[in-house]
Amino acid sequence: MSCYQEDFFKEYLKMMVNIVVLNLLICISLVFWIVSMTASTYYGTLRPISPWRWLFSVLVPLMIATQGFKKKSLDHSGALGGLVVGFILTVANYSFFTSLFVFFVTSSKLTKWKKDAKKQIDSEYKEGGQRNWVQVFCNGGVPTELAVLYMIENGPGEIPIDFSKQYTASWMCLSLLGALACSAGDTWASEIGSVMSKSKPRLITTWEKVPVGTNGAITLVGLLSSLLGGMAVGIAYFITQLIFVTDLEISAPQWPIIVFGAAAGLLGSIVDSYLGATMQYSGFDQNIGMVVNHQTKDSKHISGKPILDNNTVNLFSSVIIALVLPSVAWCFWPRG
Numbered sequence: 001m002s003c004y005q006e007d008f009f010k011e012y013l014k015m016m017v018n019i020v021v022l023n024l025l026i027c028i029s030l031v032f033w034i035v036s037m038t039a040s041t042y043y044g045t046l047r048p049i050s051p052w053r054w055l056f057s058v059l060v061p062l063m064i065a066t067q068g069f070k071k072k073s074l075d076h077s078g079a080l081g082g083l084v085v086g087f088i089l090t091v092a093n094y095s096f097f098t099s100l101f102v103f104f105v106t107s108s109k110l111t112k113w114k115k116d117a118k119k120q121i122d123s124e125y126k127e128g129g130q131r132n133w134v135q136v137f138c139n140g141g142v143p144t145e146l147a148v149l150y151m152i153e154n155g156p157g158e159i160p161i162d163f164s165k166q167y168t169a170s171w172m173c174l175s176l177l178g179a180l181a182c183s184a185g186d187t188w189a190s191e192i193g194s195v196m197s198k199s200k201p202r203l204i205t206t207w208e209k210v211p212v213g214t215n216g217a218i219t220l221v222g223l224l225s226s227l228l229g230g231m232a233v234g235i236a237y238f239i240t241q242l243i244f245v246t247d248l249e250i251s252a253p254q255w256p257i258i259v260f261g262a263a264a265g266l267l268g269s270i271v272d273s274y275l276g277a278t279m280q281y282s283g284f285d286q287n288i289g290m291v292v293n294h295q296t297k298d299s300k301h302i303s304g305k306p307i308l309d310n311n312t313v314n315l316f317s318s319v320i321i322a323l324v325l326p327s328v329a330w331c332f333w334p335r336g
Contacts, residue, residue: 049091049156057097061086064101073108074131081133085140089176092147093158095240099177100143102236103184106229110191117195138315139183142322146176158244160251163330174326177237177257178264181230182321183314185265186272188229193222203303204273211284213291214302215310216277223266230265234258253334260329264321272317280313281306 065082068074074082082104090097137144154169161170193201200209201217210217238257241248248254276282283299285292292299295306308316 053091053156057087057091060097061090064104068104068108071108073104073111074136077133078131078136081136081140085136085144088144089140089147092151092156093173094244095158095173095237096143096147096150096176098236098240099180099233100140102233103139103180103187106232107184107187107191110188113191114195134311135314138311139318141315142179142318143176146172146179146322150176158241160241160245160248160254161257161333162252163333164252167330171326171330174260174329175322177234177261178268178325179318179322181233181261181264182268182272182318184229184233185226185269186229186314186317188265189218189222189226189269192225193219196225197221203277204270205277205303210282210302211291214282215280215293215304215313216273216275216282218270218273223269226269227262227266230268231258231262233265234261237261256329256333260325264325267325268317268321271320272313275308275313275316276310277303278305279307280304280310 061083064086065074065079068082069076069079086097086100089100150169150172153172154166159166159169159173161173163170194212197219198221199219201212201214201219201222202208203210203214204216204218234257238254241254241257245251245254281293281295281304282302283292283295284290284302285296285299287296287298291302293310295301
């Protein structure tokens with residue numbers, strides 16, 4: 001078989017896989033709709049998925065994933081994973097969708113921002129970011145699971161966050177928001193702090209100055225960026241609440257969502273940095289003059305142990321924030 005025939009066969013196979021996966025996604029989404037309609041008819045308590053919500057939840061994530069693939073923000077597997085995450089979050093709650101959308105768009109833009117400078121300090125920098133399915137699910141897996149639990153508890157639709165009236169559903173909403181804000185905060189800190197900070201970063205565990213790119217290293221610019229990243233996700237959630245929730249006047253105030261998002265972004269970045277400093281290997285490779293995340297013959301150990309990689313650190317950070325911060329928010333959230 002010639003090289004041309006091989007390439008043609010690979011492209012054809014990839015196209016067929018895309019068609020099969022897209023058909024499966026549409027079938028799965030239809031099952032969601034049918035089950036929702038059946039359950040709402042039988043129990044009379046859950047809201048069914050309307051045809052417009054279902055259509056929006058299929059088409060919009062499909063368009064976003066396609067654009068992300070074309071602009072190299074997602075690779076082939078990342079685009080398919082993004083479709084699954086996007087569909088479930090969108091069909092569950094439009095506030096979930098806008099939070100995910102802001103996280104994805106801002107993270108993709110920041111990854112490409114000052115790319116030439118980042119190539120000089122990041123040994124694993126990819127053109128455009130090109131997130132794969134592992135990265136998509138490490139950042140979106142926890143929100144996806146929470147969105148499914150939210151639909152089981154409350155059905156699809158938007159609700160005000162009010163612990164005095166809907167404790168469980170409110171807890172899930174804040175947990176999901178916390179996970180996305182945590183991921184956004186960590187990404188903003190990494191992408192902005194690495195190129196904008198004028199001072200050398202310090203390792204969060206020892207406070208020693210370390211080379212740029214060291215896992216677990218923080219800067220003041222990075223911490224402020226993580227606060228703003230979480231706040232951006234919180235603002236998106238808050239604005240969507242104002243647009244789609246009809247009974248806000250008789251519910252608890254929703255403005256703390258913005259404060260909670262900012263706190264989740266900042267604390268998530270700190271947790272991520274601590275895990276990175278202790279459980280991720282960082283070494284300086286004399287041969288390439290950069291920090292590397294795995295041991296090489298020319299690398300000198302800086303910090304951490306080769307236990308976790310960056311994806312699992314992101315996953316554990318989002319799980320911790322998703323579990324802890326909603327409980328803290330419940331203590332301070334104003335009652336309606």
